[in-house]
Amino acid sequence: MGPSNAPLIPSYILILWQATGLLPQFVSPSKNVHLKRLLRAWTLLIILVFCYFYTIELNVFIRTYRVGLNKLEFFTMILCIYREFFFVLPIVMLIFLFVKSEAILRLVKTVDDVTLGSLEGPQRRTVRWFHVGSWVFAAVVVVGAAYANYAGIELMLAEMKLLFPDDLGWVGEQRVVVIPGGLMSYRLMAIIYGHAVAYTAYCWTVPPLFLVGMVLALGYGFANLGAELKEISKQSNLKNSFVFDISRRISRIRDDHRQLRSAVNRVNNTAAFIIILSTIGDVIMPVSLVSQFLTEEPKELGAMFTNHCMKYGVYFFSACTIVQGILRISVFVWMHEQASSSKVHLRKIVLSALESGVRDIAKQFEEEMSEDEDSLSISGNGFFAITKHFAATLFGVILTYYLLIYETKDEKNDLDELQAYQEMTFVKLTAQIQGLINHMNKSSDHSLLTAQLNIPG
Numbered sequence: 001m002g003p004s005n006a007p008l009i010p011s012y013i014l015i016l017w018q019a020t021g022l023l024p025q026f027v028s029p030s031k032n033v034h035l036k037r038l039l040r041a042w043t044l045l046i047i048l049v050f051c052y053f054y055t056i057e058l059n060v061f062i063r064t065y066r067v068g069l070n071k072l073e074f075f076t077m078i079l080c081i082y083r084e085f086f087f088v089l090p091i092v093m094l095i096f097l098f099v100k101s102e103a104i105l106r107l108v109k110t111v112d113d114v115t116l117g118s119l120e121g122p123q124r125r126t127v128r129w130f131h132v133g134s135w136v137f138a139a140v141v142v143v144g145a146a147y148a149n150y151a152g153i154e155l156m157l158a159e160m161k162l163l164f165p166d167d168l169g170w171v172g173e174q175r176v177v178v179i180p181g182g183l184m185s186y187r188l189m190a191i192i193y194g195h196a197v198a199y200t201a202y203c204w205t206v207p208p209l210f211l212v213g214m215v216l217a218l219g220y221g222f223a224n225l226g227a228e229l230k231e232i233s234k235q236s237n238l239k240n241s242f243v244f245d246i247s248r249r250i251s252r253i254r255d256d257h258r259q260l261r262s263a264v265n266r267v268n269n270t271a272a273f274i275i276i277l278s279t280i281g282d283v284i285m286p287v288s289l290v291s292q293f294l295t296e297e298p299k300e301l302g303a304m305f306t307n308h309c310m311k312y313g314v315y316f317f318s319a320c321t322i323v324q325g326i327l328r329i330s331v332f333v334w335m336h337e338q339a340s341s342s343k344v345h346l347r348k349i350v351l352s353a354l355e356s357g358v359r360d361i362a363k364q365f366e367e368e369m370s371e372d373e374d375s376l377s378i379s380g381n382g383f384f385a386i387t388k389h390f391a392a393t394l395f396g397v398i399l400t401y402y403l404l405i406y407e408t409k410d411e412k413n414d415l416d417e418l419q420a421y422q423e424m425t426f427v428k429l430t431a432q433i434q435g436l437i438n439h440m441n442k443s444s445d446h447s448l449l450t451a452q453l454n455i456p457g
């Protein structure tokens with residue numbers, strides 16, 4: 001993977017970003033104005049093409065749910081929200097990266113510069129391998145999402161064939177006013193949606209993992225500085241080492257720590273939008289997965305076929321996004337723990353140092369960190385701080401949703417069974433009464449009638 005001082009992000013990774021429209025900027029300075037314009041025009045073309053697809057998606061969505069969303073079953077409503085949030089994200093992400101392309105490159109350079117002296121060779125190689133592994137994972141997700149989309153459409157057509165034996169299957173057409181000719185075959189729909197789903201999965205996967213790679217490098221930097229402070233905090237070092245040497249080492253660690261915190265602030269400011277959207281996805285994806293498990297068949301045929309079409313895609317992509325979310329939040333929390341650990345070691349130095357000069361510089365360092373808590377965690381520009389407490393809260397919210405929905409679903413099933421039993425009992429009682437009335441009409445014998453009704457003579 002190159003020498004230990006090689007860039008944290010391999011150059012071919014950034015070239016892949018450029019080729020797929022995520023980075024309309026040259027990595028190295030270039031005086032070729034035409035190539036710069038061509039690169040930005042390529043990104044704009046991708047945005048326009050995807051906007052056209054989203055117009056098709058809205059047309060299909062409106063035709064499918066023209067009866068009104070308020071009449072849909074609850075879990076189907078959740079899946080509709082998932083579907084539109086899933087497809088709209090690439091447009092928002094591409095526009096954001098188009099506007100922030102220069103800032104993204106500056107962020108990459110900043111993280112690379114501040115970690116150059118604080119990361120060891122194996123750690124830098126680990127970060128580089130992480131970026132390569134992210135693209136391998138993204139390729140698996142893209143291919144899997146495209147295949148799940150194809151399998152979902154195939155399942156929908158099979159269900160339609162059972163209900164409508166004369167259905168034409170893949171060559172059947174549906175009306176889409178924004179398509180030339182106004183009609184679109186299911187084969188063409190599978191091709192269009194397959195490419196759109198693949199690119200959407202790509203936009204959901206690559207930018208957040210790209211951010212995780214940079215945070216991983218910063219976490220290694222904090223960990224190394226914390227390990228050095230831990231060594232200084234040992235009682236033997238404080239007694240036997242020279243005061244000047246200890247003070248100089250703490251000052252150098254303080255400067256390096258300050259640079260790392262500055263890089264964290266730049267991550268929070270530059271990539272706040274990516275952090276917020278991906279964290280919202282961390283909530284929507286588990287909820288969508290639970291909703292797909294518990295969803296009931298809608299009464300409206302269009303909604304039912306759409307649920308079948310989305311089934312495999314929701315299962316596969318939600319599961320992949322949950323795995324990615326666990327990895328992302330774990331790295332963010334780990335970085336915060338590594339950054340905060342320095343305060344523990346500084347407190348030990350303050351309490352254990354024999355010389356007032358060492359205590360003073362350690363105390364100043366500790367106070368500086370306490371006053372700048374926001375720079376110790378990924379927070380999306382202050383929107384929320386992703387710490388272990390936030391992770392626990394997020395997990396609790398998702399678990400609470402699942403338990404409430406499961407209990408509600410269970411109670412609803414019990415009520416449905418009770419209602420069905422009551423309806424069956426009522427039908428039986430009605431049949432008995434009707435039989436008795438018919439028998440009474442046929443019989444003219446008052447004594448027989450009296451005996452059947454058990455009326456005293």
